[in-house]
Amino acid sequence: MFECYGKKLLRIDLSTRSVSEEPLREPFIQRWVGGMGFGVKLFTNEVPATAGPLGPDNKIYISVGPLTGTLAPLFAQTCIVTKSPLTGGIINTYAGGHLGGSIKATGYDVIAIEGQADSLVYVLISPAGVRIVDCPELAGVSVRTAEEAVQKAAKTEGMHTLGIGLAGENCVRYASVISETRAFGRGGVGAVFGSKNLKVIGIAGIGDVGVADPEEFRAAVSAAYTAFAEDLAQPWSLLGSFGRVGTGSGMGLINEKHALATKHHHMTHFEQAEQIGGQAIAEQYPTRPIACLGCQVHCGMLHKPVKTKWGEVWTRGPEYESTYSLGSLCLNDDPEMLLKANDQAEEYGMDTLSLGVSIAFAMECADRGILPRDAVGDGYVLEFGNPDTTIRLIDMIANRQGLGETLADGVRRASQRIGGGSEEFALQVKGMEFAAWMPERMRGIAVTFATSNRGACHKRAPIGMELMEVIPMDSVEGRAELVAGIQNHVNAIFALVACRFAEFVLPVQQFVDLLNAATGMAYTEEQFLQLGEVIWNLERLYNLEAGIDGGEDRLPDICFEVPEDFPPEAKPLTREDFATLLSDYYAVRGWDDEGRPTPERLAALGLHD
Amino acid sequence: MVQRLIVTVEKCTECRACELTCSLEHFGVFNLRKSGVRIVSNWPDLARARVCIQCEDPECLPACPAEALVVTKSGSIAVLHELCTGCESCVDACPYDGVWMDPLSGLAVKCDTCDGQFACLAVCTAGALSIGE
Numbered sequence: 001m002f003e004c005y006g007k008k009l010l011r012i013d014l015s016t017r018s019v020s021e022e023p024l025r026e027p028f029i030q031r032w033v034g035g036m037g038f039g040v041k042l043f044t045n046e047v048p049a050t051a052g053p054l055g056p057d058n059k060i061y062i063s064v065g066p067l068t069g070t071l072a073p074l075f076a077q078t079c080i081v082t083k084s085p086l087t088g089g090i091i092n093t094y095a096g097g098h099l100g101g102s103i104k105a106t107g108y109d110v111i112a113i114e115g116q117a118d119s120l121v122y123v124l125i126s127p128a129g130v131r132i133v134d135c136p137e138l139a140g141v142s143v144r145t146a147e148e149a150v151q152k153a154a155k156t157e158g159m160h161t162l163g164i165g166l167a168g169e170n171c172v173r174y175a176s177v178i179s180e181t182r183a184f185g186r187g188g189v190g191a192v193f194g195s196k197n198l199k200v201i202g203i204a205g206i207g208d209v210g211v212a213d214p215e216e217f218r219a220a221v222s223a224a225y226t227a228f229a230e231d232l233a234q235p236w237s238l239l240g241s242f243g244r245v246g247t248g249s250g251m252g253l254i255n256e257k258h259a260l261a262t263k264h265h266h267m268t269h270f271e272q273a274e275q276i277g278g279q280a281i282a283e284q285y286p287t288r289p290i291a292c293l294g295c296q297v298h299c300g301m302l303h304k305p306v307k308t309k310w311g312e313v314w315t316r317g318p319e320y321e322s323t324y325s326l327g328s329l330c331l332n333d334d335p336e337m338l339l340k341a342n343d344q345a346e347e348y349g350m351d352t353l354s355l356g357v358s359i360a361f362a363m364e365c366a367d368r369g370i371l372p373r374d375a376v377g378d379g380y381v382l383e384f385g386n387p388d389t390t391i392r393l394i395d396m397i398a399n400r401q402g403l404g405e406t407l408a409d410g411v412r413r414a415s416q417r418i419g420g421g422s423e424e425f426a427l428q429v430k431g432m433e434f435a436a437w438m439p440e441r442m443r444g445i446a447v448t449f450a451t452s453n454r455g456a457c458h459k460r461a462p463i464g465m466e467l468m469e470v471i472p473m474d475s476v477e478g479r480a481e482l483v484a485g486i487q488n489h490v491n492a493i494f495a496l497v498a499c500r501f502a503e504f505v506l507p508v509q510q511f512v513d514l515l516n517a518a519t520g521m522a523y524t525e526e527q528f529l530q531l532g533e534v535i536w537n538l539e540r541l542y543n544l545e546a547g548i549d550g551g552e553d554r555l556p557d558i559c560f561e562v563p564e565d566f567p568p569e570a571k572p573l574t575r576e577d578f579a580t581l582l583s584d585y586y587a588v589r590g591w592d593d594e595g596r597p598t599p600e601r602l603a604a605l606g607l608h609d
Numbered sequence: 610m611v612q613r614l615i616v617t618v619e620k621c622t623e624c625r626a627c628e629l630t631c632s633l634e635h636f637g638v639f640n641l642r643k644s645g646v647r648i649v650s651n652w653p654d655l656a657r658a659r660v661c662i663q664c665e666d667p668e669c670l671p672a673c674p675a676e677a678l679v680v681t682k683s684g685s686i687a688v689l690h691e692l693c694t695g696c697e698s699c700v701d702a703c704p705y706d707g708v709w710m711d712p713l714s715g716l717a718v719k720c721d722t723c724d725g726q727f728a729c730l731a732v733c734t735a736g737a738l739s740i741g742e
Contacts, residue, residue, distance in 0.1 A: 069639055071629040071630060071633065071732065073626075101625075101641065127712065158641065158642065206640075206711075207640070207713060208639070208640045208643070208713065209640065210637070210638050211639075214637065225732070225734075229734065232734075288655075290622055291622035291735075293624065293629075294625065294626045295622075295624050296624070298624065298735065302652060302653060303653065304653055305653065
């Protein structure tokens with residue numbers, strides 16, 4: 001059993017610059033499976049709720065799962081769990097590409113990083129061992145430059161990297177960690193790297209990945225291949241359109257449904273949306289699809305360098321979420337500005353969602369007279385639809401200059417500093433900025449944003465069902481139960497570690513078949529989904545201890561205002577509806593009225609002390 | 610003419626399913642370094658493919674002092690793992706970068722076309738792999 005695991009954890013203490021290996025015991029593997037399961041369990045065991053996210057007590061857990069590095073399609077992702085400097089709670093974040101396979105081949109299922117280096121370092125993990133190397137020459141350089149420098153210095157074929165840019169070094173609270181254009185985007189894990197003086201990790205594994213039952217595994221992989229092939233062959237396939245033009249393919253539909261957050265949620269529809277959608281960008285600029293390890297969908301759109309008024313940019317993407325946050329939300333309709341902004345976010349290492357929302361927040365403040373129009377300085381006008389101001393602000397945020405210093409801490413802290421009632425419209429939950437969807441339109445999004453352990457995150461929401469109107473967008477009926485089920489399901493597949501898109505196609509049983517064939521375990525569908533629920537509750541308990549209570553399961557006031565172009569036939573979100581959603585949600589979860597898991601529920605989940 | 614694997618890099622999405630399949634077929638494990646076809650990324654340009662061209666007069670064959678290279682029924686050259694000593698003579702002899710070493714096992718690795726079965730073809734959904742002569 002457990003052939004698909006290395007059964008080892010690598011611990012790197014940057015304070016003492018020491019390295020050690022620890023075995024992962026079989027009962028631990030059996031219970032927590034991998035990826036998010038490993039990360040959340042280790043983090044909640046080892047990091048006190050009082051630890052400062054940017055202090056030496058915080059730790060970073062980089063984990064892969066039982067299916068990483070195998071032929072199972074859409075299992076290329078790597079998971080990072082740490083304490084978020086945006087929310088102060090636990091964060092899990094993922095990136096695809098080829099990093100996960102490389103980690104798996106090292107024989108480590110988890111890499112734990114703790115302490116703080118006294119000066120900037122990179123870490124090399126290769127067959128030659130683990131090295132911690134001083135790199136003052138990489139201070140302030142872009143992610144790409146740093147990745148290339150480490151690759152060159154390592155002289156190891158097939159090395160993959162993850163690292164930070166200037167934003168991470170400057171502890172911008174939504175700095176991301178980038179792995180070869182793929183981003184561990186949300187929650188500020190890049191700032192945690194920065195606080196530890198950790199610039200890059202280079203990983204080159206050469207080991208084998210086996211599976212417990214090769215014949216069963218081949219059959220399970222073959223079934224998954226068939227399921228994806230059948231989906232992708234359909235003209236309506238969402239994943240098929242992602243593979244042709246990227247995740248921005250849906251912008252037209254979302255706009256048509258009046259669900260595209262525009263002008264800081266004052267509008268639901270963006271007149272120029274088609275100009276910045278995936279279709280337009282893929283057609284206008286030489287583009288080819290790029291896949292993560294073993295993936296049939298190939299949603300990553302790689303462009304040739306493009307000459308823009310801001311200079312030549314080279315980028316992959318932008319993803320849909322970035323075209324919302326830096327596009328429609330700021331009323332930017334210039335695709336070249338989006339390519340440039342995407343490139344900046346990647347080079348500085350910043351979450352495009354929190355970045356775009358922070359910039360839109362400043363524009364909103366200017367519209368309301370809370371910030372002066374010249375708050376950016378140097379003649380840049382702070383106003384919606386100004387691409388030059390957007391590009392300028394991205395530089396200022398990464399450098400923590402001027403207004404950028406305030407915006408670099410996210411909109412919750414920025415609104416507390418700026419005042420003027422801006423806390424009521426700052427688009428955030430638990431300190432994390434809104435992802436690309438509108439609680440005003442979609443009830444599933446309202447309850448997901450309010451209750452996610454990450455903050456205003458869209459990763460575990462019934463987006464497709466609401467958008468395609470399989471279920472009415474504005475009905476509260478059964479919505480909380482649906483969302484809780486998706487949260488459990490997605491958490492479970494993140495233990496494997498699957499791409500979120502896998503859940504669009506594969507039924508639960510196929511995930512379980514792959515898991516069992518690879519590991520030799522005998523998970524049932526019910527046990528697998530309960531794993532997701534256990535992880536969800538464990539995160540919740542940690543967040544409660546860290547002071548994030550039910551009072552933070554809320555949406556900002558702006559979500560209860562009716563957008564200017566709200567479709568007349570639709571029902572706006574009311575406070576009554578939201579209260580119903582939240583109480584339904586707590587009931588479904590087995591939590592009390594204040595959002596605390598009850599002892600009975602915890603006992604049922606095996607989480608009692 | 611011996612059939613060989615053709616990689617059309619213009620169609621390749623760099624997913625490396627071919628590599629994972631190849632190592633599974635030949636070694637029973639997943640390991641990109643144990644694959645007889647390698648996709649080398651070169652962003653933003655197209656990838657480069659490394660694979661044996663099954664040349665008519667293979668220089669690797671006589672170079673092997675251990676007789677670990679054999680001609681299969683389909684005419685491709687295969688590595689017999691039990692005889693390979695890891696001396697790298699085949700790697701030095703090949704002018705086309707068609708054979709290399711797996712650092713873990715110390716064995717030579719090359720495409721033997723699965724003796725004409727080409728297991729990788731079935732998993733290349735991008736249509737970048739084909740059989741040529």
